[in-house]
Amino acid sequence: MTKVAMTVNGKPVTGEVEGRTLLSSFLREGLGLTGTHVGCDTSQCGACVVHVDGVAVKSCTMLALEAEGAEVATIEGQAAPDGTLNTIQQAFQDHHGLQCGFCTPGMVMSAAALLKDNPKPTEAEIRHYLEGNLCRCTGYHNIVKAIMAASGQDVSVLAAE
16 A cells, blocks of 8 residues: 545545555545546546546546646536536536536536636537547537536527537
């Protein structure tokens, strides 16, 4: 076992991990942050996306030890301390960008990374960026709509699906 230390959602955390412990497992099992979902363990679905030092990563493909000293942001850190949803989360709710909710944390975290780098993405840019995130329920239209709304753009320009 090896000690690992990082900052998660603005708070310093430490834990003991095996060398093979994935960041997703450390977050879920070690810290109880179960909003980071694991759907595949093979980097296919994107449900486990978190931000490590400001970069969106699939936490099922990163060892916890690789995040030593890093700033990690999870879905639990996106809302305000009083529970008020952030702009992206609220847009997902307002535009029905979720159904079963399993992929939603990864979608929100990916959307946050996209909007940080590209504040006004086109529909095509959003769809391209989300290629690493799978949703088996919504058909993506309302997810794209939610991300466009979160960016302050008019969602009426999207063709009906």
